[in-house]
Amino acid sequence: MNHLLKQAKRVASECECGHEHQWIEMDELQLGRNAINYLPEYLHEKGLLHVTIVADANTYAVAGQLVAQLLRGRGIDVENCILKEQGALTLLADEHGLGQLVIGAAKETDVFLAVGAGTIHDLTRIASYKFGKPFIAIPTAPSVDGFTSMGAPVIRDGVKITFQTQAPIALFADLDFLTQAPRSMVAAGFGDMLGKSTSLVDWQVSHMLNDEPFCPAVFHMTKSALTMCMEHADEIAACNEQGIRLLTEALIMSGLAMLIFGHSHPASGAEHHLSHYWEMAFLRSGGTQPLHGAKVGYATMLISALYKNEARKKIETFQGEGSPLVNSIHKHRERLLMLIDTIPESSDIQRLLESVGGAVKSADLALADSLEDEALEKAHKLRERCTLLYCLNEHLKTS
Numbered sequence: 001m002n003h004l005l006k007q008a009k010r011v012a013s014e015c016e017c018g019h020e021h022q023w024i025e026m027d028e029l030q031l032g033r034n035a036i037n038y039l040p041e042y043l044h045e046k047g048l049l050h051v052t053i054v055a056d057a058n059t060y061a062v063a064g065q066l067v068a069q070l071l072r073g074r075g076i077d078v079e080n081c082i083l084k085e086q087g088a089l090t091l092l093a094d095e096h097g098l099g100q101l102v103i104g105a106a107k108e109t110d111v112f113l114a115v116g117a118g119t120i121h122d123l124t125r126i127a128s129y130k131f132g133k134p135f136i137a138i139p140t141a142p143s144v145d146g147f148t149s150m151g152a153p154v155i156r157d158g159v160k161i162t163f164q165t166q167a168p169i170a171l172f173a174d175l176d177f178l179t180q181a182p183r184s185m186v187a188a189g190f191g192d193m194l195g196k197s198t199s200l201v202d203w204q205v206s207h208m209l210n211d212e213p214f215c216p217a218v219f220h221m222t223k224s225a226l227t228m229c230m231e232h233a234d235e236i237a238a239c240n241e242q243g244i245r246l247l248t249e250a251l252i253m254s255g256l257a258m259l260i261f262g263h264s265h266p267a268s269g270a271e272h273h274l275s276h277y278w279e280m281a282f283l284r285s286g287g288t289q290p291l292h293g294a295k296v297g298y299a300t301m302l303i304s305a306l307y308k309n310e311a312r313k314k315i316e317t318f319q320g321e322g323s324p325l326v327n328s329i330h331k332h333r334e335r336l337l338m339l340i341d342t343i344p345e346s347s348d349i350q351r352l353l354e355s356v357g358g359a360v361k362s363a364d365l366a367l368a369d370s371l372e373d374e375a376l377e378k379a380h381k382l383r384e385r386c387t388l389l390y391c392l393n394e395h396l397k398t399s
């Protein structure tokens with residue numbers, strides 16, 4: 001078992017912060033070159049001898065067919081379910097994608113193998129759950145931190161809904177596959193990680209001002225993952241093996257931190273709310289959806305600029321009083337300003353994103369300028385969360 005999983009399990013069982021941590025069912029995590037070679041033995045140990053590989057044409061070519069070959073050579077029965085794009089649109093976690101999976105899955109399957117990036121994992125997560133079967137994560141790109149998540153975001157009738165389903169029972173992150181990922185997906189994973197520089201501040205704000213749950217050990221796990229990415233940005237930008245390994249480790253660490261915490265607070269703050277806002281706009285317009293991490297990375301630049309300028313000034317000069325939240329802002333003024341100081345400058349986030357080839361302006365995401373301002377004004381309404389964006393829009397601006 002990999003040290004990341006051991007660390008997460010230790011926090012889940014030993015942390016005495018008072019928060020009710022979630023136990024991790026996952027019992028195997030392999031990360032490295034040839035990590036996939038551990039899979040046949042794992043399946044035999046568990047008696048999971050009939051598998052369905054879920055992939056798309058690209059991920060099947062890079063990884064799926066090798067996995068199928070490896071398993072068949074070890075006496076495991078393999079069914080392939082290759083998901084297709086919908087006309088000109090990319091594969092989405094929606095009714096069409098799920099329909100393909102339900103039709104393509106073999107009835108006698110013991111376990112599903114998600115061989116792909118975020119969308120393949122979301123589809124496999126919800127379908128396996130509905131079939132009452134476990135699934136195993138085999139990421140082919142270090143593009144998101146949600147591989148180990150329980151939540152499956154699915155688009156139904158054009159609207160995104162997140163269903164609580166199941167986490168994978170095991171994860172095999174093979175660097176032979178991951179190092180072949182397109183640069184845009186590496187940049188997206190890096191963007192999703194940089195998002196923690198504002199999500200961790202929002203989490204502390206929500207705990208301080210609104211008594212939302214908090215765990216120092218989970219905070220530390222997520223913060224370490226972020227620091228690792230920022231310190232090794234050059235290697236990640238070079239897409240060399242060490243860079244891809246570190247980014248993958250950071251994404252897995254962030255995902256496990258969320259899993260044991262049982263809520264998305266550590267990894268998702270106002271920058272993710274902006275990203276969700278844009279995602280819904282793209283769904284309505286039918287435009288090509290930019291990668292999750294590409295939106296999050298750019299949103300992190302905007303939130304950093306907003307927090308370090310307007311929010312900082314408002315907090316410094318804020319005179320309102322009355323509601324419990326307003327009183328709390330008064331009481332914690334100094335601490336709030338200190339938290340804002342821990343956020344990297346927007347220009348530094350931009351430089352890091354640029355070095356990896358990530359989106360750094362609205363045009364890179366094909367995002368209308370009006371949607372940028374609109375999201376900054378309204379995105380906090382999407383989630384019940386006391387972020388600094390919420391405080392700014394609902395309380396500080398009116399003072």
Ligand SMILES: [Zn+2]
Nearest residue numbers: 145192292296
């Ligand atoms: Zn994310």
Ligand SMILES: [Zn+2]
Nearest residue numbers: 015017215217
């Ligand atoms: Zn704790």
